[in-house]
Amino acid sequence: MELLVEGVGHAYGELAVLDGIDLAVRPGEILSLIGPSGSGKSTLLGIMGGLLRPSRGRVATRGAAPDGCLNPLTYVFQDFALLPWRSVAGNVALALEHHGLPAAERRARVDDALRRMGLADFAAAFPAQLSGGMRQRVGIARALVVRPAVLLLDEPLSALDAQTRDLLTEEFLAVWRRERTTAVHVTHNLAEALRLADRIAVLSRRPGRIREILAVDVPRDERSEPARAARMAELNQHLWALLRDEARIADRELADREAVRERTAP
Numbered sequence: 355m356e357l358l359v360e361g362v363g364h365a366y367g368e369l370a371v372l373d374g375i376d377l378a379v380r381p382g383e384i385l386s387l388i389g390p391s392g393s394g395k396s397t398l399l400g401i402m403g404g405l406l407r408p409s410r411g412r413v414a415t416r417g418a419a420p421d422g423c424l425n426p427l428t429y430v431f432q433d434f435a436l437l438p439w440r441s442v443a444g445n446v447a448l449a450l451e452h453h454g455l456p457a458a459e460r461r462a463r464v465d466d467a468l469r470r471m472g473l474a475d476f477a478a479a480f481p482a483q484l485s486g487g488m489r490q491r492v493g494i495a496r497a498l499v500v501r502p503a504v505l506l507l508d509e510p511l512s513a514l515d516a517q518t519r520d521l522l523t524e525e526f527l528a529v530w531r532r533e534r535t536t537a538v539h540v541t542h543n544l545a546e547a548l549r550l551a552d553r554i555a556v557l558s559r560r561p562g563r564i565r566e567i568l569a570v571d572v573p574r575d576e577r578s579e580p581a582r583a584a585r586m587a588e589l590n591q592h593l594w595a596l597l598r599d600e601a602r603i604a605d606r607e608l609a610d611r612e613a614v615r616e617r618t619a620p
């Protein structure tokens with residue numbers, strides 16, 4: 355399924371957060387969204403998923419959802435958002451409630467999602483008994499169980515240590531290779547974006563506008579190969595320079611505003 359963002363702008367009261375966002379997320383691609391802190395990345399993801407109505411513009415989907423899709427636009431959150439009093443299987447099954455599925459199908463879907471995320475032996479465990487990495491596996495299994503058309507990932511790995519993050523990135527990619535689910539992935543981590551994404555959209559400082567959309571033109575399987583290191587470093591440097599420019603301008607604007615406030619203070 356394709357996700358189209360057309361002329362989207364958003365303000366929280368007086369605070370303009372997004373401006374003139376046009377973006378087409380292609381079927382089966384992973385699009386990473388990066389930008390300075392406060393540039394509106396999570397707001398844009400919320401608008402894409404229909405959690406938030408934009409002040410201007412619209413979001414549309416095009417194309418069919420996969421067979422058995424119960425919830426076309428499905429989130430994976432940074433803080434896992436698990437219910438502590440429910441088992442792993444109970445947390446995954448939560449996403450199926452209110453869909454009126456027969457018990458046997460519900461069980462089959464839950465078992466399948468747990469197996470795909472390597473959680474089959476942990477179905478009866480509770481979140482408190484699990485590491486952060488395992489909890490996020492449950493978060494991803496809960497998203498997969500509804501067979502989403504588009505996955506919306508809001509910094510899904512940022513609460514995890516570096517090693518667990520690398521491991522989960524590879525596991526997520528293994529699942530994605532089988533399903534090719536369209537995904538939008540918000541992150542602060544350039545290495546993560548460069549590992550996962552087909553394209554990376556860079557937002558400017560607030561109000562966030564699309565500064566550039568960069569295609570990661572190295573096949574995923576080759577991104578850690580020595581022969582590709584130079585190109586990957588080049589892409590990383592380019593992204594870093596864009597973010598640094600935006601952060602510098604934002605800092606200068608803030609300093610100028612403070613100076614004006616001091617001059618005009620009574």
Ligand SMILES: Nc1ncnc2c1ncn2[C@@H]1O[C@H](COP(=O)(O)OP(=O)(O)OP(=O)(O)O)[C@@H](O)[C@H]1O
Pocket residue numbers: 366369371389390391392393394395396397398
């Ligand atoms: N519900 C809200 N009400 C008012 N202001 C909000 C609300 N949500 C976010 N903001 C503000 O809007 C701006 C953009 O927030 P948003 O979380 O979308 O940015 P972000 O790029 O995801 O930030 P970060 O990288 O720090 O996570 C920030 O200045 C934030 O404080």
